[in-house]
Amino acid sequence: MLEVRDLQVLYGSIQVLWGVSLRVEKGEIVTLLGPNGAGKSTLMRAISGLVRPQAGTVELLGARIDGLKPHRIVEAGLVQIPEGRQIWGDLTVQDNIELGAFAPAARAQLARSLEWVYTLFPVLVQRRRMLASTLSGGQQQMLAIARGLMSRPRLLLLDEPSLGLAPQIVEEVFEILIRINEEGIPVLLVEQNVDFALQIADRTYVMENGRIVREGTSQALRATDEIRAAYLGLRVDPGS
């Protein structure tokens, strides 16, 4: 589905990604964990075409997408819900959602897509005439996801959807992610909220200093003490 091979990204003379490889298979939820500054967001930006990689390839459904303009990558079927949501506060909720279908192919299915996302996010229906900036944090995150879905993606990238949200709201957002995944859309999820991420992801990658340092099924990674200590904040019993 998505295959990233040996991706290298430099900002000026500073290398941020050192040969990152990862893949997302059909139907999967994959999560990417790691401390701040590990290069997770850079990797997401490189996959979406906002940052040009110096070396390496990105393939979506078997076709190269690295080097394409961001809007071509969206048209190819990959959409990213960015960190901090990046919604348009001065536009109405409905405007935000409709503009998610800007690509010609997506615009042709506008009415059907609207119905779909309003079913997924009923909370947005009665707020559709309001300015997006008046929504709560959780609603803004849902709006960002709804807007992204309007392009009818084949693969969904999410960068820190839980950022700044109360645990109860995070749970709500993650439940919707599971529903979207069940409709056949694979998800690549960058998260700080390790506990939640490991619960819903099939497989997990751990990134440090611009490299993938560990990968495996989420279940296996949950069991390792190292991950528990480093990211879950759980005390590892030295005796065991």
Place this chain on the structure above:
Amino acid sequence: MAAFVQILIGSVLQGGLYALGAFGLSLSFGVLKILNLSHGDFLMLGGFGGYFALVYLGLNPFVSAIVLGAAFFLVGIGYHQAFLARLSHRTPQGLLVASVMVTLGTALAIEDLTSFLSGGAPVGIPYRLHSLTWGGAVFPVLRLILLAATLILTIALYYFFSRTFLGRAVRASTINRDGALLVGINIRRIALFTFGLGTALAAGTGVFYATLFTVEPFMGLALALKYLAVIVVGGMGSLPGVFVGGLVIAAAEGFTAYYAGPRWSPMVAFAILVAALLLKPQGLLGRE
């Protein structure tokens, strides 16, 4: 009282013209993050174009405003492609500085060239209609028609920016560029279109301007600075703010000219610009 009403009517018309003229400057600043100092020169060129179209072709200024608007839409796109698009990869500050340099150079070149080719004298489009008098106030019909045209254009722009996909995408790109890129909005096409639209509006407004006043080759830079005052007062990047800013500046100029003398009115816009930057830098309708 009659004088007050007269000045107010004049200010609404003048303010509408300021807003239409400044609109492109606001768009290119908001969407493209460039400060286009040559913007006023496109208005000047529109005015000259309208003058020559009437004198040599007998073209009614309302017709030439539309024709020149369409022509300058393409000129704006070509200008952006040739000189400005290549700057877009710079950092925001670098882009601002580079765009000031490039557009300042273009402005000077356009002004010298126009002066050389036209002989340098100010021209006004010699197109007049009679006036109506009602309740002691004089309503020049030409001004009323221009006012109506300005209002219709304003409503059309409002419709465009709030209802159409393209117009809303332009606003979205102004508010959050990354958000726009990531949902598949082709920012490069939006940028070209935006610049073309701003240039077209400047040139079309120039025809109206030359019908009411005169245009001369070296007016462009001063006009660009006045438009900067208009968009700063209204709020950078706020499209309704452009109209508020235009009205505020035009009214201030009109009343200053009447009560303090016409020689004081050219400095009013800059006094307001400085005051706005000191007191309310986000503008009347702008956001932080």
